Amino acid sequence: MDLIEWNTVFTDVLTGVILLGAGGIVGYFTGKKKSSLAIERKRELYQPLLEELDLLCNFLKKEQIKKIELPLLNESVVNEYKYGFRRKLKEKCNKLNSLLIQYNNINLVSVAQNIIVDIFEESYDELFGSKIDGVSFQSDRYGNSWEVEHIAEPIELIRKANFEKSITLLLQSEGMFDREVCVDSQNEIFEPIYGELVSIFNSALNININGVNFKLPPLKKDIDISPAEYMALNDFFNRFNADIQTIKKNKLRKEIIENTHQIIKELKEIIRKIVDIYEVEEI
The missing domain is CATH 1.20.120 (Four Helix Bundle (Hemerythrin (Met), subunit A))
Known part of the structure; x- marks a missing residue:
């Protein structure tokens, strides 16, 4: 090479x-x-x-x-x-x-609020006869007239109020009742209820308008407990979970x-x- x-x-x-x-x-x-x-x-x-x-x-x-x-x-x-x-x-x-x-x-507080309002209105009808607190007549300059139904103040209040804090506590306490009410004193029958529900219903029933306490209509049903406690007997969580x-x-x-x-x-x-x-x- x-x-x-x-x-x-x-x-x-x-x-x-x-x-x-x-x-x-x-x-x-x-x-x-x-x-x-x-x-x-x-x-x-x-x-x-x-x-x-x-x-x-x-x-x-x-x-x-x-x-x-x-x-x-x-x-x-x-x-x-x-x-x-x-x-x-x-x-x-x-x-x-x-x-x-x-x-x-999905706002579960809003879902709960709507159910609470429904329970309140249904119970209010049952306890006080109607959620209508009166009727007024109105007319225009053309001679047209009509009736206007006035919703009871407690109904108006619970529809508009914000109970977010109380509802949050309620949702966190499912199954943990914090009080009992006697539904039959003769037979000593007690039912558990949620205190937060009672508090919400009480705040709607016991309202003050311009410094004057709102007077509720006479009860149409005999109960041994307060109206708020009676309303709280409704099975809120059954409706909520469904x-x-x-x-x-x-x-x-x-x-x-x-x-x-x-x-x-x-x-x-x-x-x-x-x-x-x-x-x-x-x-």
């Missing part, structure tokens, strides 16, 4: 070594970049999101009234490019976010918990892989 051929072989080998070395260096720095990005995502994104979702599961076990705010989940949906989730996990996060919006749109909005919110709650558990499982798997591939070697 002459000198020119040996030079060619040497050049080819040297070039291969240089390229291999350069490739190794590029691969090394590329690997370091991937490692750094993965560890940063785990620390700054995945772990905080996992903790937020864990808190959500615990929250939903004992709370159904307050709205749920998950800023990190919302961030993962709005700025999904930061998280690098695979398609299926992105879809699960989007679904959970959508379920939470639906859940928050309401379509309450049923829908309970169903959403179950879906949210199930979906959250799925996301938590996948996040833990992602974090475990990052630790196994990038962090165990560095320890």
Whole structure:
């Protein structure tokens, strides 16, 4: 083999070594970049999101009234490019976010308020004969006349009043009656009732208008307890739990918990892989 051929072989080998070395260096720095990005995502994104979702599961076990705010989940949906989730996990996060919006749109305090108003009006009719407190006649300049029914002041008040604080306490005390009333003194029969309901009904019945206490009509039914206590005997929670909005919110709650558990499982798997591939070697 002459000198020119040996030079060619040497050049080819040297070039291969240089390229291999350069490739190794590029691969090394590329690997370091991937490692750094993965560890940063785990620390700054995945772990905080996992903790937020864990808190959500615990929250939903004992709370159904307050709205749920998950800023990190919302961030993962709005700025999904930061998280690098695979398609299926992105879809699960989007679904959970959508379920939470639906859940928050159902106001159980408002549902309870409407039921309380219905119970009050029905009981008022039963106890006092009618929720109409009189009729007036009105006319216009063209000779047209008509009757105007005047709703009793307690009815008007309970329709407009805000009992959010009392209703929240009531909803949190389901099954925990805090007083009893005697419904049959001769046979000594007592029934449990909720104090918050009695308080709400009392506030609507015992009103003061321009410094003067409103005088209730005579009772049309003989009762041994106060009108407010009688109204509170109605099974509020039976109506509340059968309401379509309450049923829908309970169903959403179950879906949210199930979906959250799925996301938590996948996040833990992602974090475990990052630790196994990038962090165990560095320890």
